[in-house]
Amino acid sequence: MTSPEQDESQNPSSESGEELPGSPESGSTAASRPGAAPQGSPPPEADEPLPPVNGHWHNLFRTITTGNALIAFLAVLLAVAVGSLLILFTDETVRDSSAYFFSRPGDFLSAAWNAISGAYSALFRGSIYNTRATDFETGIRPLTETLKFSGPLIAAGLGVGLAFRAGLFNIGGRGQMLLAGAAAGWVAIDVDLPAPLLLPLAIIAGMVAGALWAGLAGLLKARTGAHEVIVTIMLNYVGYFLVFYALSQQSLLQAPGTVNPKSLPIPKDAQMPRLLGDTYRLHLGFLLALVAVAVVWWILNRSALGYRFRAVGANPHAARTAGIDVGRTYIYAMLIAGALVGLAGTNQVLGTVTSGVAGDLDAGIGFDAITVALLGRSHPLGILGAGLLFGAFKSGGFAMQASEGIPVDIVLVIQSLIVLFIAAPPLIRALFRLPTKEAK
C-alpha cells in the first residue's frame, strides 16, 4: 500500500491528507489559530515546498536547482574530503608506507599528511597567492588567473541558472558557446570596422548567436512541447558540426591557405583589453561577467519578466491560470540564457584564447556551468561565488599537477562529486545528521 506521504502528494487538495505532517496545512495551524502564540515564531517545516505541482520530478528538479546554501557548502566540503582520499590513493609514498602501517604507523600518517597538505597548499598557491614567489607582483598572479578562468564560468553559470529558475534545464551550453564564439570570431576577423566599434559589435554578435541557438530550443518547447533537455543536447552536436564545417571552409572561417579547422587569430583591435597591464592575463571578460551578475540579479528580483520566469518555474499551472503565457516565457528565458552563455563564448574567443576560433573553444565550460549554477543554487550571487571557486580549481589544478604530481583529474573528480552531492540532498542530510524536512 502507498505510504501516507505518497498518498498526500497525489492528492494535493485531499481533505484527509491535510492532517499529515509535512503538509503546509498542518505546519501552520499555530499561525492560523486565533490568538495564537507569538506571531514571530515560524511554523515548523517552514521551507517545505508545496505538495508537488507537476508530480515528483518537478519537485525534485526544484529541490536540486534551488536547494539551500548549507547543502551546497557541505557538498563542497564532502567533495574535498573524498578528494583527499583519492590523493592518498594516488600518492606513492602513502601507498608504500601503508604496506608497513602496523609496524610504523607514524610513517603512513606523516606521508598522508604531506600528500594532502601538499596538494591543497599547491591548490592555494596556484589559485590565490603564490607563497613561493619573491615579490608581490608574481605572487598575486594566480589570483588574476583564477579571476580570468571564472569570467566565462560565471557568465555561462548565469545562463544555466536563469533557465533553472524558469523551470528549464539548459544543457546546451556547449553548442551555445560554440556558435557565439564563431559569430564573435567572424565579426572580429572579417568585419572591417574602426577599433572602438569592432569589439562591442563582436561581443554583441556572439551574445545574439548564443541567444538564438538557445532560443531555438525554447521555441521548440513552447510550440511543440519538445523537451528542452533533449533539444539542447542535440543542438550541441548540431552546433559543433556547424562550427566545424565553417572552420573547414576557406570561404567561411578557416584561415586562408591552411588545412586545419581553425580561423585566423583575433586581431588586436577586437581583443578584450587586459585589465591590469600585460603582466597579467586578466581581461575585460571578467568585468563583463560581473556586470552580467548585476543584470541577472535585477532581472530575477526586480523585473516583471523575471517575476514571470520565477512564477513559471515554480508553478506553471498557477502562472497559466493567472494569464501568463508559459510558452512565451520559456522562449524569453532561453533567449536570455543563451545570450549569457554566449557571453562566455565571446569571453573565450576574444579574451582568453585569442589564437583563433577552434572547435574546442568551449573548453568544457558549457557543462561546468551546470555545476556552477547548481552550486550557486541558481542565485546570481551564489553563481558568482561558485564561479570563483571553480575558477580557482581550474587555475590551482595545474599547479597541483606541476608541483606535487597529482593528476589534474582529481580536481575534476572533486567538481563531479560536488554535483553528485548537491543532487542528493538526502544523502548530505543523512551524513551530517541535518534534520529532515519530512519531520518524521
Added chain:
Amino acid sequence: MQLALRGITKRFGSLVANDRISLTVEPGEIHCLLGENGAGKSTLMNVLYGLYQADEGEIALDGEVQHFSGPGDAIAAGIGMVHQHFMLVPVFTVAENVMLGNEATGLGGVLDLDAARARVREISQRFGFNVDPDAVVEDLPVGVQQRVEIIKALSRDARVLVFDEPTAVLTPQETDDLMGTMRQLKEAGTAIVFITHKLREVREVADRITVIRLGRVVGEADPGASNAELASLMVGRPVELTVHKEPPVLGEGALVVSGLTVADATGLVHVDDVSFSIRGGEVLAVAGVQGNGQTELTEALLGLQDHVLGSITLDGQELVGRTVRQILDAGVGFVPEDRQVDGLVGTFTIAENLMLDRSFGPPFVRAGSLQLGRLEAFAQEKLTEYDVRAPGISTHAGNLSGGNQQKVVVARELSKDLRFLVAAQPTRGVDVGSIEFIHKQIVATRDTGIPVLVVSTELDEVVALADRIMVLYRGRIVGIVPADTPREVLGLMMTGERPEGVVA
C-alpha cells in the same frame, strides 16, 4: 469489541498533532470524531491503524493493550479502515480486491477465488449490498467501490471499523445509503468510528460525538446538539453558519453561455452543449458530483481549455477564442478549484502571489520593473482586510493553512476591477471560520451587481450561496432550478434524473 485510546500523544518535530487524546468506542456504537481539517483526526486514526507509532499513550481492545507495528497487526486485531481515497486496485475484480493481502490459496499456491467470491456474496447479502464479486472495480460507481472497501474490512472480521471522511466523494443519495449501512453494522455489534467535519451527517447517525481541535479533545457533544453548538465547539468561537443575503437586485451586466461544448485532446466531450445565462447581481451555483464537467466548464470560461465550441459573452463581449490574459483583463475573477496547483505559487511570498495576474502593467509594474513598495503596501492592506493569519506579507504561501491560502486567492481575485466572478470549490479544505468569511465576500461581490458563478460539490454550500442552481450531470445540464428546491430533488438531479416540472 470495545476500543479504548488512552492518552495518545503524537508529535512531529515541534508540532503536537495529538495531545493526550483519550476516547472509548463501545461495540454497537457509532462514535463521531468531529474536527476541522488539520485538527489531528487523521493522525489519530493513523496511529490506531499502526501507520504511526504514538509517542505516548496506549491502544486497548477489550481492555487488552495492543502494540501495532503496522497496519497488518491492526487488521489482525480486528480493526478495519475505510479510507477517503479507496485503497483498491482498479483493474481487479471485487473478489480479487477483497482477497488482496489475505489470499486464500490451494495446492501449489493457486488462488482460491471461489472462496473469495463466496465471502463477498455472503457479506453482501447480510447487509443488502448487492455487489457482484466478478465486477471490475473501476467500472463501479464510487458509492459501490466504497462498499467494496467495507466488504474488504468485514471479510477480515473487523470488529472496529473506522470511516475516514467517507462522504466526501458521495452523492447525497449515496451518503444516505452509507448512513443506512453504518446503522446496520452498528446493529450487528461493530464499533464504528466516523471521522468527518460535516455537521449534518454527525447529527444523523452519531451516538456519541467527540470534538477535536488543534490536536486536543475539546469536549463531548450530544447528538441532539444544534449545528451552531457543534460548529462553535469545533472552531472555538461562535460561528455563523447561515449566509445572510438579501434577494438579488438584478443588474445590467450579464454572462451568456450558449451551446458551449468542451472536449479534451483525445476528443472526449466533458461539457456537452451547455447554455445558460447569469444576470448581474445574481449567483448561479453549479451543483453536481465531482467529475461531471464542472472543472472543464470553469476552465473554459477562463480560456484555459483548448477545444471549445459555442459562445461565451460577458456584457456582449465574446470570450471564446481569447487568451487567458485577455479574459482576465476583461474583468473576470477566477478562484480555481485547486488553489495549490492553479491558484498559488507555493514558494512565492503572499505579496508576490497577490500580483500573480498583474505582472504586465500598473499598478505593480512600471517600465518592466516591479514596484515593490506599492506591492508591499497593497499586500499589507489586503492581509488586514481579508484577515489572512500569517506572520507577515513575506511568508511563503505554501506555509499557510488551507483557509488562509484561499483568502489570499480570494483577496487577489476580488481586488481588481471585476465584471464577472467564477469561484470553483471556494471553500474546499478550508476551516469553518474561513468558510464564513469567504462566503460573505462572495455575497458582497454579488451585491456589487456583477454575475457570479459558484461551483461546489457540497450541497450545503450550493444552497447557501445560490440564487439559482444549475445541476450538471455528465457534462449536460439536468436543470436550472430555484435556490429553495428541496435537497432530495437536487440529490436526484445530481444522479441525472430530471424530476417533473423541471426544464433544462
